[in-house]
Structures are given as structure tokens and as C-alpha cells.
Amino acid sequence: MKVLQRYFASEILRAVGFVMLALLALFTFFDLMGELQHANRGGYKLMHAVFYVLLGLPGYMYEFMPIAVLIGTIYVLAQFASNSEFTIMRSAGMATGTALAMLLKIGMVFVVMTFLFGEFVAPASSRYAESMKLSAIGANQKKEFRTGLWTKDLVRENGLSGEVTGSRFLNVKEITPDRKLKGVRVYEFDKRFQLSREVTAARAEYAGNNVWRLSEVTETTFPKTLSAEDIAQVRSQYYPSREVVSEVTPDILAVLFADPDRMSAYDLAAFTRHLAENKQDSERYEIAFWKKMIYPFATLVMMMLALPFAYLHVRSGGVSLKIFSGIMIGMVFYLINSLFSHLGLLNTWPPVMTAMVPSILFMSLALAGLRYVERH
Known part of the structure; x- marks a missing residue:
């Protein structure tokens, strides 16, 4: 099984890397086209636009990691099925539980990668990109309100x-x-x-x-x-x-302009605590915090969703059809994950449940799929 584990890992890592490169190339092109309208505005030149777009790539890697894992894993398993490799593996004694365990072990690598990008790389690159752009254009940050930015803290006897x-x-x-x-x-x-x-x-x-x-x-x-x-x-x-x-620091002020989904879990926790101490609404940032904590584990759910595709024979659909199905499932997951953030905020649902429900729904779908292919 160690040989199979290494074989699965090498093929899946290669396929996921290729899918991620394709997604990054696509969105880099779109973002660059959007940034060209700001070029030559103040000191913001084409070089700054390219650099700004490149600094946004870690954020895309974090967001699209579960989708890339799903598509890459489906591609590998569909290839195994079309070449009868998976059938031979099953004949050699590889049970469904064994295959799932191997995929989940590989998935833990993607969990760690997603967490590192979401917690350290993407927030830092996003902050630097915005600072660089504002400096080049020569503009300052302003809140949408005419009166500017407002925040609140407590006055204590000895400062803090x-x-x-x-x-x-x-x-x-x-x-x-x-x-x-x-x-x-x-x-x-x-x-x-x-x-x-x-x-x-x-x-x-x-x-x-x-x-x-x-x-x-x-x-x-x-x-x-x-x-x-x-x-x-x-x-x-x-x-x-x-x-x-x-108690208000530049980091707290920067949070007021930042997209909560691009912030680190540490910054979200600190700002949520600040809002709670000052009796302010913190639900939006609590939902973002729990999404940040749970989202890396969505890669494991995507691995589970991909496994049933290995049991489908070629007559049930070619490799291209299975990959297309994976793309659609990945996009639906991405949209539902975003939708539940807004629904939870509008309906004041518990932040933990708001963040967990999309993954629970797709995990249930994966388990149902595995049960179906086992019976048939």
C-alpha cells in the first residue's frame, strides 16, 4: 500500500498543480485587463499594475485550492478508471475505505498549504499590494461615508x-x-x-x-x-x-478598509475581540473567522467527492465529462460557500454553523456517492 500511496500522491500533486496554474493564468489575465484602466494614473504605471496583479495570486491560490484539488483528483482517478488501473487495484485487495484513507492523507498536505496561504502569505501580499497601489497613485484611503472613518474604544484610568x-x-x-x-x-x-x-x-x-x-x-x-x-x-x-x-492601532484601522475574506484568522480574532469589548456588531468578522478556520478542511471534502468518479466505468462518461462534472461541482461549492456567508449575516445564524454548513452538505453528498457506487 505504500507504493500505491506514493503513486496516488505523485499523480494527484502533479494534476492539482497543473489545474492551479491554469486557474491562476486565467484570473491573472482578467485582473490585468481590469488594472490597465488605472495605468498611467499618477505614478501608477504598467509595471505597478503587473506587480499588483501578481501580488494577488496568493489570495487566488487560497480561494481556488479546494476546486483545484477536486478537479485534479477527479482527473487522476478518471484516468485510473479508464486504464483499468483502479479495477486492478481493487482486485488486489484495495477496499473503498483504504482508497479513501490514502486520499485523505494526501489531502492533509493541501489542508496545510491552504492554511499557510490563507493565514500568512495571502493577507501579507494583499496588504502590500494595496499599499503599493495607493502610494503609486498618490491617493489616500477614505471610507464611503462623507464624514470619513469612524471607530470606537474605551477610556481607562491608566491608558490601557x-x-x-x-x-x-x-x-x-x-x-x-x-x-x-x-x-x-x-x-x-x-x-x-x-x-x-x-x-x-x-x-x-x-x-x-x-x-x-x-x-x-x-x-x-x-x-x-x-x-x-x-x-x-x-x-x-x-x-x-x-x-x-x-486601543485603536494602525492595524485595526486597516481592518476597516480590508475585505474580511482576505484577512488572517489572527487579525479577525483580534478585531472581533475589539468590537465585542466596545459593544459593536462583530458578526461579519466572526463568520469570516470561522470560514478561515474551516475552509482548509474543504480540500478533504473535495477528495471524498472525487473518489466515486474512480468507480464509474468509461461507458458512464469519458474523462472529459468527469472533469467537466468536477468543474461544475467545484463552482457550485464556491458559490454556496459565498452565499451562506451572506445568508448567515442576514439571518443572524451562528457563525460556526454558517461556516460549516457548505462543507457538511458536500460531505453528505460525497458519502452518498460512495454508498451508491459501492452498491452498484
């Missing part, structure tokens, strides 16, 4: 520790490619949700250790009550520079 004394709302007009802020407004409220301080600054730069250094600062403090007698106690003062300690 101690008792919570209130809450703080941060408004930013623009974020530059080097992660500096422009047009900053900070509104601080006490525990009774009364405005206690307003800070405006022309610019802000992150100094590390959760410290923001504000420039051209105007700070306005308000009394605990705003009766007619207390209005005179409102004070406004100008500072050339001022420091603010906040």
Missing part, C-alpha cells in the same frame, strides 16, 4: 489598564499609505454618556505602544453638566502636539 471611565469615538477623514491620519476628531464621553472632551487635530502619527502623536491640536473640555451657569466653564486650548493613548 485600570477601570473604564468612559468611551471614545474616533473620526478620521483620510489615512495615508504610510498609515498617518489626516483630519482627526476625538470625542470622549463619561460613563453617563455625556460629552467630556473633544479633540481635533490636523494630523496624527502612530508612535508605537498604543500611543498616537497628534499635531496642531485643539482640545475642548466640558463640565459634567451643561446648565446655563456651567457654559462659561467650557475651555478650549491649542497645542502644537499632543499624545493620546488608545
Whole structure:
């Protein structure tokens, strides 16, 4: 069985690699055509467009890995069936469970690869690509709202520790490619949700250790009550520079512009925790987190789906028909996986179940297929 295991592994790895190259080439062409309209805009040249598209390839490798595994495995097993190799293997004593176990062992290689690309390679390349593009064009990140980007954190007695004394709302007009802020407004409220301080600054730069250094600062403090007698106690003062300690970091701000599906599970967990601490809706990021954790194991489900094709004889359909069937199944899985993310968000389904249901459905389909070919 060790010889068969190596034979299966070498053939499947070669086929999956070929399918992945074909998918990457196809989507690289489409993306490059889309990026050409931005070429020669500011400092964004053709070279930048090509580099931007290439940096997006790790993200595609992560997204299309289950589909490539399914098509590649179906191709190999269909070839085995058409050449009667699989029939000989079964005659030599290879049971369905043994074949499935061999495929799942090979599938674990793809699980690890998918996880590494989704957790480390794709998020880093995506961030660098966006930063490079914005720097070349000379544009800054802006939120869709006219008022800019909004986020929230807690105000504590000793900066990041101690008792919570209130809450703080941060408004930013623009974020530059080097992660500096422009047009900053900070509104601080006490525990009774009364405005206690307003800070405006022309610019802000992150100094590390959760410290923001504000420039051209105007700070306005308000009394605990705003009766007619207390209005005179409102004070406004100008500072050339001022420091603010906040839980909000450049990484958290970058998340607000990022696609959750392109973020790492670590970043999603950290941002979800930040939103939960500040009593904000985190369901979208929770669903993305659980998808990120479960999605690599979809390659094992695809391996299970491919196995029944080895039991179909040539008269049941040629190799090309089986590959076409694999492409259709892969596309349906990809669409259902995306659909359930939106359905879970709209219907407030549990994030774990929202992420697991597509894989469970296709695993049930695979088991039903294996049971059918075993009986027939």
C-alpha cells in the first residue's frame, strides 16, 4: 500500500498543480485587463499594475485550492478508471475505505498549504499590494461615508489598564499609505454618556505602544453638566502636539478598509475581540473567522467527492465529462460557500454553523456517492 500511496500522491500533486496554474493564468489575465484602466494614473504605471496583479495570486491560490484539488483528483482517478488501473487495484485487495484513507492523507498536505496561504502569505501580499497601489497613485484611503472613518474604544484610568471611565469615538477623514491620519476628531464621553472632551487635530502619527502623536491640536473640555451657569466653564486650548493613548492601532484601522475574506484568522480574532469589548456588531468578522478556520478542511471534502468518479466505468462518461462534472461541482461549492456567508449575516445564524454548513452538505453528498457506487 505504500507504493500505491506514493503513486496516488505523485499523480494527484502533479494534476492539482497543473489545474492551479491554469486557474491562476486565467484570473491573472482578467485582473490585468481590469488594472490597465488605472495605468498611467499618477505614478501608477504598467509595471505597478503587473506587480499588483501578481501580488494577488496568493489570495487566488487560497480561494481556488479546494476546486483545484477536486478537479485534479477527479482527473487522476478518471484516468485510473479508464486504464483499468483502479479495477486492478481493487482486485488486489484495495477496499473503498483504504482508497479513501490514502486520499485523505494526501489531502492533509493541501489542508496545510491552504492554511499557510490563507493565514500568512495571502493577507501579507494583499496588504502590500494595496499599499503599493495607493502610494503609486498618490491617493489616500477614505471610507464611503462623507464624514470619513469612524471607530470606537474605551477610556481607562491608566491608558490601557485600570477601570473604564468612559468611551471614545474616533473620526478620521483620510489615512495615508504610510498609515498617518489626516483630519482627526476625538470625542470622549463619561460613563453617563455625556460629552467630556473633544479633540481635533490636523494630523496624527502612530508612535508605537498604543500611543498616537497628534499635531496642531485643539482640545475642548466640558463640565459634567451643561446648565446655563456651567457654559462659561467650557475651555478650549491649542497645542502644537499632543499624545493620546488608545486601543485603536494602525492595524485595526486597516481592518476597516480590508475585505474580511482576505484577512488572517489572527487579525479577525483580534478585531472581533475589539468590537465585542466596545459593544459593536462583530458578526461579519466572526463568520469570516470561522470560514478561515474551516475552509482548509474543504480540500478533504473535495477528495471524498472525487473518489466515486474512480468507480464509474468509461461507458458512464469519458474523462472529459468527469472533469467537466468536477468543474461544475467545484463552482457550485464556491458559490454556496459565498452565499451562506451572506445568508448567515442576514439571518443572524451562528457563525460556526454558517461556516460549516457548505462543507457538511458536500460531505453528505460525497458519502452518498460512495454508498451508491459501492452498491452498484
